[in-house]
Amino acid sequence: MRPFVKAFAGICSGAVIVAACAMAASAPRASAATLTQVTDFGPNPGNLQMYSYVPASAPAHPAIVLALHPCGGSGPQFYSGSEFAGLADRYGFVVVYPSATHMYNCFDSWSAQAKVRGGGSDPVSLMSMVTYAERAYHGDPDRVYVTGSSGGAMETNIMLGDYPDVFKAGAAFMGVPFGCFVDASDYIPSPGASNCASGRINKTPQQWGDLARAGDPGYTGPRPRVQLWHGTADNLVYYAELQQEIDQWTNVFGLGRTPTSTDTPQSGWTRWRFADSAGKVDVEAYSIAGAGHVLPSTGMAGYAIHFFGLDSGTPPPTTTTPGAPAACRVTDAISSWSGGMTENITISNTGSAAITGWSLAFTLPAGQAITSGWSAAYSPTSGQVTATNLGYNATIPAGGSTSIGFQASQTGDTAAPAGFTLNGAACATG
The missing domain is CATH 3.40.50.1820 (Alpha/Beta hydrolase fold, catalytic domain)
Structure with missing residues (x-):
């Protein structure tokens, strides 16, 4: 370093x-x-x-x-x-x-x-x-x-x-x-x-x-x-x-x-x-x-x-994400109070290959804004959010899972996020 x-x-x-x-x-x-x-x-x-x-x-x-x-x-x-x-x-x-x-x-x-x-x-x-x-x-x-x-x-x-x-x-x-x-x-x-x-x-x-x-x-x-x-x-x-x-x-x-x-x-x-x-x-x-x-x-x-724009319009090479899941499932547990909430999210790899390096995208309901999080890096803090793995949990083995979570402020809507995708692949929920 x-x-x-x-x-x-x-x-x-x-x-x-x-x-x-x-x-x-x-x-x-x-x-x-x-x-x-x-x-x-x-x-x-x-x-x-x-x-x-x-x-x-x-x-x-x-x-x-x-x-x-x-x-x-x-x-x-x-x-x-x-x-x-x-x-x-x-x-x-x-x-x-x-x-x-x-x-x-x-x-x-x-x-x-x-x-x-x-x-x-x-x-x-x-x-x-x-x-x-x-x-x-x-x-x-x-x-x-x-x-x-x-x-x-x-x-x-x-x-x-x-x-x-x-x-x-x-x-x-x-x-x-x-x-x-x-x-x-x-x-x-x-x-x-x-x-x-x-x-x-x-x-x-x-x-x-x-x-x-x-x-x-x-x-x-x-x-x-x-x-x-x-x-x-x-x-x-x-x-x-x-x-x-x-x-x-x-x-x-x-x-x-x-x-x-x-x-x-x-x-x-x-x-x-x-x-x-x-x-x-x-x-x-x-x-x-x-x-x-x-x-x-x-x-x-x-x-x-x-x-x-200096490469004559030729885009850089793009690679397929190794370990992109054939299937994934997300479950969540919410605890809320007046003006605030926490959410714990479990990401399960239901595919046949390990996922190495992952990003979980989802959309928060209006009025929710992440104030702190754990086990992932979150950006931005409202709207369409992407949670990116940290160094220690970058790999989710086939059949395995990892858990992340965040605390958020809210103005009345404590519903779960929608539209979960893992490395671009849609995830089942529940």
């Missing part, structure tokens, strides 16, 4: 004053299939380092992907340890790999300067790199994207809030919401010590959304689409952060917290999509059953690039 400091990273938020940078017409172009360091890319208040990768397949005006490493890492390490360069070779986009140089090699996502457009610090440095790539590599300013892991994911959310007019979409692997760190005092490199990274900062979706909107307070234009990833067993940047990020970005887009669709594109993955009235998916979230602080793992970068 990575050191805890890799759970943190600063979000880039700089002023687009980079337009004032003097970029020489003879700016060096990264050799095809070679990672190249750029030493003079414009204003650099964060004292960052810039590395760029321009594949041989790059067209005249390529898209640009800003790829941000986790704390404790570097641009060259993220280049060699992730799949983005290989995808760039296949699809012809440029990748910029910055390196942070301070605070455990984390990008600044905690300071007041980082949380506002043009505030200074690392964000301005990162925007300088984007502008450099647009000029030196003739990058398409209408196709600029940002992604990152852990601390780099935290910085990804910052960039999307500070520069909504620059980035068309972003993908954050194991991040926290924009503005989650109050200041550097909560940026503590120890498991469970940070109020932000441990999910102890409670805000309403409106409050989370207001923090992101404050990154560029005068902005009223279209927002970059957001893809979010988290493992259910992450004990460095807690799994609760995924719901907080969902709350933030769905609020920014004016969307409800109930997904418009839920599916399982890979074994152990649950994908929630939040679309507008026209069907455009503005927010997409992935819950990875049993995964710790290890994302992105193999294949996930391809889903990010597909979300960005």
Whole structure:
């Protein structure tokens, strides 16, 4: 498992004053299939380092992907340890790999300067790199994207809030919401010590959304689409952060917290999509059953690039969920009182093969909202809910069962959930 400091990273938020940078017409172009360091890319208040990768397949005006490493890492390490360069070779986009140089090699996502457009610090440095790539590599300013892991994911959310007019979409692997760190005092490199990274900062979706909107307070234009990833067993940047990020970005887009669709594109993955009235998916979230602080793992970068639209419309490969039940049965027991209730759910595998990695989807009656749960990770807390296995109960043997449960508030309707499906297969009840 990575050191805890890799759970943190600063979000880039700089002023687009980079337009004032003097970029020489003879700016060096990264050799095809070679990672190249750029030493003079414009204003650099964060004292960052810039590395760029321009594949041989790059067209005249390529898209640009800003790829941000986790704390404790570097641009060259993220280049060699992730799949983005290989995808760039296949699809012809440029990748910029910055390196942070301070605070455990984390990008600044905690300071007041980082949380506002043009505030200074690392964000301005990162925007300088984007502008450099647009000029030196003739990058398409209408196709600029940002992604990152852990601390780099935290910085990804910052960039999307500070520069909504620059980035068309972003993908954050194991991040926290924009503005989650109050200041550097909560940026503590120890498991469970940070109020932000441990999910102890409670805000309403409106409050989370207001923090992101404050990154560029005068902005009223279209927002970059957001893809979010988290493992259910992450004990460095807690799994609760995924719901907080969902709350933030769905609020920014004016969307409800109930997904418009839920599916399982890979074994152990649950994908929630939040679309507008026209069907455009503005927010997409992935819950990875049993995964710790290890994302992105193999294949996930391809889903990010597909979300960005950089793969020529070719979707990533989808696998059939191993162990998908031929039949399943759900039984429940409810205890209620004025304003509250508990529900214990037993999931039985009545098929002939073991289920390895499961997600149980169901719809809560109106007025019910989960306040706490056990033996599974629940998201969202009302409407169409998905309960995802934890590490210790990921396998349900043929003929076996597992029990989960939750406590909920209610406004009068204490009926059981409806529409139980296990890994996409409908379950019998009773």
